[in-house]
Amino acid sequence: MVKSKIKLQTKKLNVWYGNMHVVKDFTLKIPEKKITAVIGPSGCGKSTFLRSLNRMVELVPGARVSGEILLDGENIYDKDVDETEIRLRIGMVFQKPNPFPKSMYENVAYGLKVRGITEEKKLRLLVEESLKKVGLWEEVRDRLNRSALELSGGQQQRLCIARALAVKPEVILMDEPCSSLDPIATAKIEDLLFELKKDYTIVIVTHNLQQAARVSDYTAFMYAGKLIEHGRTEEIFERPKDKITQDYITGRFG
Amino acid sequence: MVKSKIKLQTKKLNVWYGNMHVVKDFTLKIPEKKITAVIGPSGCGKSTFLRSLNRMVELVPGARVSGEILLDGENIYDKDVDETEIRLRIGMVFQKPNPFPKSMYENVAYGLKVRGITEEKKLRLLVEESLKKVGLWEEVRDRLNRSALELSGGQQQRLCIARALAVKPEVILMDEPCSSLDPIATAKIEDLLFELKKDYTIVIVTHNLQQAARVSDYTAFMYAGKLIEHGRTEEIFERPKDKITQDYITGRFG
């Protein structure tokens, strides 16, 4: 069904919180330079699934993961894989815009500094590049040293995306990145997604079915921890095969 | 344009916060037993407008109101009108479900007790009636004395609606009542709205254009404090007259 190159792939992924089995035998292929949306009712495990893709789920005390996640064919959960390395390759953007309470410049430079880049000139250049990519450069070039918290919600979210882009990740995970934004800021982020997918593989979790329909190339429908249906977004929204999917997307659910 | 009886009507309503002119010359008729949706970009003054309808806006220090709001022809801002009396007639439901940290029973009974009703039997009866109206009775009848905070978000919101209904208001104002709910809970609330409009006049503020389209009979589009366009929801969504309205609802805004 998926024809482009597979960038990221989960194989029989399972996640438990303590005794609670939250993600169940999840096998999904995520194609390169496409947008894959994960939809499903609240609490079905979308965020958990997403966080398992860059090993952020390990930060939850009591979380346990089994199965494989292959990034370009390599299992990121292998013993000798460094999770910080993985997180440089798989960036993440969160539900609420969360810039650090530092200057805009520092925010974007942060990941680069973590990576050991200290040369001022190089940093400037890379920061500018990232900010341009998210279309924020023109808006903030004159006040890069002002606090990032002065920006509006939508701008903050774009800054956070720029911050994630700065370290040149290959994959970007987004957990409901627009749910705290107004429709206009949301539209801007969606436009940005179209630009970004030229260079990045994107996985987005959203509650907003319309958003999934608008922006994604592929859609995965998740229910009670299981992958119910996965396919081209058109297929899912026009011809879902599964009864549950049909009920969910037509709002006849629950 | 509006043919049913007019329940609530604003005439040249203006609201200021300090020097900030937030609602400007707002003249709107709200027909009885219909759902009127107020839509518009963030910060355009929707919440302020809504809160001026039951004089909640007066609680904001520095808020100033001019113009008239007629409830059944009587100006609620008249000097000798008691605002607590108005708030009994015009109920309100908030963005985030906000049950009191009391038992479910106490929550619904609260408004009645405030009104001076103390007779246990009568209270029970009225509480049951309200809970039945919002379809919560079957779900909670066995645990009325448990804390309302034990309920799920959607149930809490329905409890809040029941609480507002208990005092038998004529109008119900809702400020983004579903924005913190998942799609399933949202669908239940929307179903409830269809039931409620048999008996109540409803004004709902929402960011979700689809929701406005789905549930409302009339839609008012607000922009920068002004009423730009108002009409049957079908008209607004199929044949908006104003360019700004068109741009806003088709997402070409900003």
Add this chain to the structure above:
Amino acid sequence: MVKAKTCERLGFWAARVAILISLSITGYMLFYIISKGASIISWDFLTKPPTSGMTAGGIFPAIVGTLLLVTLAIVISLPLGLASAIYLVEYSSKESRFVRLVELAVYSLNGVPSIVFGLFGMAFFVKFLGFGTSLLSASLTLSLMILPTIVATSVEALKSVPDHFREASLALGATKGQTIVRVVLPAAFPGIITGAMLGVGRAAGETAPILFTGAVFYMRGLPTSIFDPVMALPFHLFVLATEHPNISKVEPIQYGTALVLLILVLLISLIAAVIRYRYRRKRKW
């Protein structure tokens, strides 16, 4: 990257060692006092007055004195503090000059060293108002000292009641007074109680403020009126440990007194902490 990992390991160990040291010092202190004092405590020790120039007998008057001081102090400061907090949070606008003045005053009061409270108590209650060195002067001094704690915690407790509760109540046609009494105060209750307990704990343990205002080293019998001076546990311990002519003879009594004081204060403090924790966990808004 390897360096980053090493840094992390070192940092974590430093933190672990720090907390271990911190806890073990205090832990040792508690262990020390408990082990030394436990053998002293008996029914007689708790219920008998001291005898033979303090070298024998119990500490009953000091216990009673402390309880009296604390009770009186809280009875004065809780209503005052709570009412202030209600005024600040519910009845005034944040910009009002008066509110800022009150806040400033509360903060200032909180920073005043206890010995300065002692000085003030002596100058104002003892001398100026003529209450003399008495239970009343000492309690008033203590109540002022714990007032900021009570105001601050009550303000916090009231503020932590989300506005949407108030809005919900007002939107249902309740008046402001009904809203405060029926919704806000019940929701803030645990926080207020914690504040009160904290105040009680502080009042019970302080020595400096009562030094010149009401505490005496020895008195015959219990105070009969609020104008009598009182014995108090902390003061008792202080004097026994530093000024008693026969220090080695009263050593066991010192340990005993220290232990009783410790238990009293820790108990109060523990109750406060437990209430707070339970409440924090239970709170869902």
Add this chain to the structure above:
Amino acid sequence: MKLGTRKKLSEQLEDLKSKTMEMGALASTAVEKAVESLVKRNVRLAKKVIKEDDKIDDLEFEIENNCMHVIALQQPVAKDLRTIGTCLKIITDLERVGDRAVDIANITIEMAGRAPVKPLVDIPRMAELAVGMLRDSMRAFKEGNSSLAFELGKRDDEVDRLAHQVTRELFSYLVEDPKKISDAVRLMLVASFLERIADHATNIGERVIYMEKGEMVRIN
């Protein structure tokens, strides 16, 4: 669905479907009556058919509008959307069926007062078949019955066969008796109309299958 009385999506879809069924019934009846008027040379009935076509047109307009309402206001997806798409397409077919009924009725009027070309046997038979298909296609739509829809393909072949036969037969009359030319031409047209009505019924059947399965299938 009257304006100003908002309903839930499922109710609106039901409304749409029942309106479409109503339109289907009107169109079928119109064809029946038109053919009856032709057979019985009943001008009044023919005029009635022509007048009643307005109802069908109005209904098409109304249903189309409602479809747009529902799309604009409810954002239907998946089967809901396919149902609406199907209604949109079915109503154009039905409207065209209605137009053919009018065409037939007009022919009745044109031929009024003249001796019949020949006894009408095959045409009523075709009409019966075509209307039967139409009715069944609408039943398939109502019930979401795709196997019923699927059978329409075969039945359409039968109608096509009959149409050919009628045309051939009439051509022979044409050559025999030039005076009857114009009426013979008219009857040929009627046959072609009926054939097209059967085509429309087949189209409707295809749409029903699409609605149910999400795939376009050619059934003839």
Add this chain to the structure above:
Amino acid sequence: MKLGTRKKLSEQLEDLKSKTMEMGALASTAVEKAVESLVKRNVRLAKKVIKEDDKIDDLEFEIENNCMHVIALQQPVAKDLRTIGTCLKIITDLERVGDRAVDIANITIEMAGRAPVKPLVDIPRMAELAVGMLRDSMRAFKEGNSSLAFELGKRDDEVDRLAHQVTRELFSYLVEDPKKISDAVRLMLVASFLERIADHATNIGERVIYMEKGEMVRIN
């Protein structure tokens, strides 16, 4: 719009419109060529027209599918939705125009090798008018030009007038020379087809006005 390459709503709408324009161009050309084949009695050209109608049918299918995609995925409202609704309707008209071109081409083939009934004068004239209307209706669609669309009503009247004239004329031939009956009948059909093509152009014009103004207006 290929599957799997998601675009923004505005781009998708542009795609839809240009596909529809393409279909319009194909249909217009088909009619022109069909009439040319008839006039020049060019069977090869007629066969080409018939073959190329598949393209039109495919395009209709594709555009309709894309419309459904856009509705399902983008929740269009207001003018965006009206544009899609208009595309959906225009393509049925265009498809029918294509079918009429095929009908004309078929007649060319049927009449091949026989002497012409009469020199074809009015039919090419009608064809020119009808195709002109079709082209203009599509231009009005492209440009959102409702006044251009509005004029189509008058032009349709002219085509109707010509069609009547042609029919009357042919009837006289029919009576004169019974041998030419069948071809005369065929030419009458051609005239009625052209008339209907003009009707379709008028329909498209009405749709354009609806798209622009949000109201259905009858323009003839």
Add this chain to the structure above:
Amino acid sequence: MKEKIRLKLSGKILTFPPASVSILAVFFIFIFVFSQGLPLFSKISPFNFFFNSTWRPTATPPSFGIVPLFLGSLLVTSLALLISVPLGLLGAIYIAEIANPKIKEQIKLTVEVLSGIPSVVYGFFGLRVLVPLVQKTFGLPTGETALTGGIVLSIMILPTILSLSEEAISSVPVEYKEASLAIGATKWRTIRSVTIPAAASGITAAIILGLGRAFGETIAVMMVTGGAPIIPTSIFSPVRTMTQTIAAEMGEAVFGSTHYNALFALGIVLFTVNLILNLLAIRLIKKKKW
């Protein structure tokens, strides 16, 4: 209706006077402490008071120079901070960021309970345990030194610094930490570069409040520092702090005498210094940016 309006107003009227009590209290403290302290300067010059290096109130002629007392307070307080700040900060990091949730809750509870231990108990512990220990370890003639005072105070303010810093660190929104981790920073790097800077104002406030507590503490220091009013020469000197001086000498000072005034003047100094520290801390805490 009128009754309702009265009801509405009554709440405000009822709560206004209590709200004024705090203001009055500060005002009175100010008036009374100053009114008893300021007369000193009609008897001796402020220069003398602030810069004279001997404190001999009972000698003839008496000398009221607070330099040794101030230095004593300063030394003891500095020592206390030197020990408790690193321990407290690292400990706070442990509790807030490293400890697993179960242990975390328990440690927090413990620390909060410990912060309620009365100062006299710390003093008592210092006197009984630390004084002999210091004496033995460093081979001093007496264990009652500035160092001992510093240690006792550091133990005493440790819970304050720990719990306030921990609160500051914990209140840094988890989103910041997640953002940093998600970008590939290690946990420690995140603590260093994101959490601590974000909590900086809160941590500073914690330290200042600890400082204030140490500076204003009376009984605990009194029991362990030896109480010699001389300028300390090393951390092993016995010292006498300002607070301690007031507590020790007030009993002997004659009401209204120069000595009495001088002790109140010490009170003024304490009052002022602590007020400044406290207001500073409050400003820092209020400066939260999120």
